[in-house]
Amino acid sequence: MVDVLEVLDVPPPAFMLEPEIQMFADSANRFFERAAPPDRIAGWRAAGEVEREFWRETGAAGFLGVMVPEAYGGPGADFRHDLVLLDVVARQNLEGFALGLHNVIVTPYVILHGTEEQKQRWLPKLVSGERVCAIAMSEPGAGSDLQSIRTTAHRDGDGYRISGSKTFISNGQIADFIVVVAKTDPTLGSRGVSLLIVETDEVRGFRRGKKLDKIGLDAQDTSELFFDDVWVPAENLLGMQEGKGFSQLMAELPRERLLIAIGAVITMEKALEATIEFKLAEAKAKATVAKVFVNDCIARVLDGSLDGTTAAIAKMWTTETEWQIVDDCLQLHGGYGYINDYPIARIFRDSRIARIYGGSTEIMKVIIARSL
Ligand SMILES: Cc1cc2nc3c(=O)[nH]c(=O)nc-3n(C[C@H](O)[C@H](O)[C@H](O)COP(=O)(O)OP(=O)(O)OC[C@H]3O[C@@H](n4cnc5c(N)ncnc54)[C@H](O)[C@@H]3O)c2cc1C
Numbered sequence: 001m002v003d004v005l006e007v008l009d010v011p012p013p014a015f016m017l018e019p020e021i022q023m024f025a026d027s028a029n030r031f032f033e034r035a036a037p038p039d040r041i042a043g044w045r046a047a048g049e050v051e052r053e054f055w056r057e058t059g060a061a062g063f064l065g066v067m068v069p070e071a072y073g074g075p076g077a078d079f080r081h082d083l084v085l086l087d088v089v090a091r092q093n094l095e096g097f098a099l100g101l102h103n104v105i106v107t108p109y110v111i112l113h114g115t116e117e118q119k120q121r122w123l124p125k126l127v128s129g130e131r132v133c134a135i136a137m138s139e140p141g142a143g144s145d146l147q148s149i150r151t152t153a154h155r156d157g158d159g160y161r162i163s164g165s166k167t168f169i170s171n172g173q174i175a176d177f178i179v180v181v182a183k184t185d186p187t188l189g190s191r192g193v194s195l196l197i198v199e200t201d202e203v204r205g206f207r208r209g210k211k212l213d214k215i216g217l218d219a220q221d222t223s224e225l226f227f228d229d230v231w232v233p234a235e236n237l238l239g240m241q242e243g244k245g246f247s248q249l250m251a252e253l254p255r256e257r258l259l260i261a262i263g264a265v266i267t268m269e270k271a272l273e274a275t276i277e278f279k280l281a282e283a284k285a286k287a288t289v290a291k292v293f294v295n296d297c298i299a300r301v302l303d304g305s306l307d308g309t310t311a312a313i314a315k316m317w318t319t320e321t322e323w324q325i326v327d328d329c330l331q332l333h334g335g336y337g338y339i340n341d342y343p344i345a346r347i348f349r350d351s352r353i354a355r356i357y358g359g360s361t362e363i364m365k366v367i368i369a370r371s372l
Contacts, residue, residue, distance in 0.1 A: 007272045008284065010291045013298050015080050024081055028088045031061045036094055041219065048211050049221035050097050052132070052174050058099070059129025065107045073124035079104070079255070079302060086259065090266040095350050096219020098170050100259050102126070105252070106133035106179055109195065113239040113248045121235075122197070126177065131199070134175035136166040136225055137249070143168070144363050146181065146249075147190050151227065153182035159233040160184070160196060165209075165226045168357075172223025173211050176200045180227065181249065184242045193245035195238040198230060205230040216349030254311035258297050260358045261311075264318035265291045267351045268325045274344045275329040283325045290318045309371040316364035319354040326351050 015021055035057050044050045058064050066081045068074020075081075082104050089099050107126045110119060125131040142148040151164025162182055169175075178198045185192035200206050209224025234240070238248060268287040272280060297314045300306040330337035330348045337344050355361045 007269050007276065008288050008291055010288055010295065013083075013295050015302070016084070021080060021084060024077075025084045025088065028063060028085055029092075031058075031063065032088055032092045032094065035061070036092060036097075038093075041093060041096075044096055044219035046218075048218065049173050050219055054097070055102075055132050055174075056129040059127060063099070064102060064129050065123065065127035066103060067108060068111060068123045068127050072119050072127070074127045083262070083298065086262060087266065090263060091270075094219075096217055098220060100263075101135070101170055102133045104259055105256050106135050106177070108252055109135075109179060109238060109248060112251060113195075113244070115240050117235065118197075118238070118240075122177070131177035132171060132175050133177045133179070134169050134171040134225075135179045135181075136169050137181045138166060138168045140165065140167050144360060146246075147193075149181060149183065149193070151180065151182040152186060153180075153184050153194060153196050155184075156231060159231050160237065162196060162198065162227040162230040162232065165224065167209075167224045168212070169223055169225050170220060172225055173208055173221035178225070179238070181245055184237075188243065190246040191243050194242050195245045195248055196232055197236045197238060198227070198232060199236075203230045203232060214353075216346070216352055218346075218349075254306045254308050255301050257311040257315040257358055257364075258294070258301055258306065260354055261290075261294050261297065261314040261318040264322035264351070264354055265294050267322050267347060267354075268318075271322075271326045271329040271344060271347050274342070274347065275332055278329075278332045280325075280329065280332070283328055286321050286325060290321050294318060309368055312359070312364040312367040315358060316361050316368070320361060322351055323355060 035054065062075060063085055065074050066077040067079065070076040085103065086100050089097060110122050114122065126133065137146055139149050139151060141150065151162065151166065153160040153162045162180055164182065176199060178200060180196045180198050182194060182196055183192050184194040198206060205228040207226040207228065209226060212222045214222055265287065268290060272283055272287060294314060297306055297310060326348050330344050333342060333344055336342050339345055
């Protein structure tokens with residue numbers, strides 16, 4: 001990872017040392033240092049969300065939608081650049097700023113599955129920050145088991161009517177470009193699931209519920225969303241084909257899981273840095289093993305060979321190990337570890353979710369077991 005830490009003696013992936021990537025990392029570091037000083041970040045934590053304006057600033061600086069091809073207003077960079085950005089954002093304590101969600105999870109749905117017209121229509125806005133993304137899968141009764149979602153999208157004239165409610169949606173208060181997972185044919189199981197784009201300022205019947213009061217990730221707005229007969233034109237069906245939602249969601253899943261694994265390794269390093277005077281040999285050994293494995297996964301995602309089982313192993317192992325290390329580090333702080341003035345306290349609260357979202361540890365085990 002870019003800013004090679006002295007805490008772990010693991011060399012970064014080779015691409016991180018390429019001059020072009022280093023220059024990109026330098027300019028990202030400079031931008032985020034200047035645009036997101038500690039007092040501004042503290043304000044977002046207190047407000048429970050990142051200012052909408054900061055997304056536009058990030059877009060204007062060229063750090064949103066970096067994988068978007070030039071033909072659609074993007075810089076046409078690749079996943080390596082997003083890896084750099086994720087690293088920079090994590091190390092600058094911008095954990096509430098869901099850049100990975102916007103750049104690596106949602107925008108690629110449009111790049112990979114959108115029609116030509118959809119790419120022209122949406123991608124430039126995702127690059128500029130005019131639109132901020134969310135992905136609405138989870139529902140009050142359907143999290144791990146996505147097939148049991150109840151949100152529907154019924155054909156109505158030249159479009160679809162979406163009805164249902166979602167919960168735990170990251171960027172839920174500020175997003176205006178929401179990929180909604182809905183059943184266009186409830187009789188077909190996973191083959192009846194489709195992805196529809198809701199541009200929130202262009203529809204009626206869309207409501208944001210309350211901002212959920214979480215134990216960590218204070219600056220990230222996580223919310224309920226309600227769709228009361230929201231009508232969208234048929235052109236908002238991603239890829240303009242019904243029933244493709246599941247395969248569209250699954251296509252980039254290994255990469256999405258790797259994001260969480262990378263975040264887990266960075267958190268381990270930060271926890272070690274915050275506790276380093278205690279000489280945590282065991283934690284360092286575990287974090288080193290995790291980083292070497294994640295670096296191997298990064299190489300595999302870049303050459304296209306990262307499979308779902310390995311990504312599940314990475315996600316499960318790193319997030320479980322992250323939790324053990326963070327807990328050990330907090331323990332060694334004694335009572336101070338429980339006080340929010342100390343970085344380890346926030347690291348502890350923020351990292352707890354990693355074992356749950358993006359597919360829980362138990363679900364990762366189910367996936368890994370299938371390969372046995
Ligand atoms: C901060 C935060 C941000 C989030 N962001 C988003 C977002 O942007 N978009 C979105 O759609 N969702 C988001 N989520 C939702 C998240 O993905 C779900 O919470 C997660 O998938 C678990 O689903 P659930 O909460 O319904 O729990 P459940 O699925 O009900 O699981 C409860 C428990 O049962 C276990 N379990 C479930 N099924 C099995 C099984 N088959 N075998 C063994 N154990 C099982 C689980 O591991 C868990 O321990 C977010 C959640 C949080 C807290």
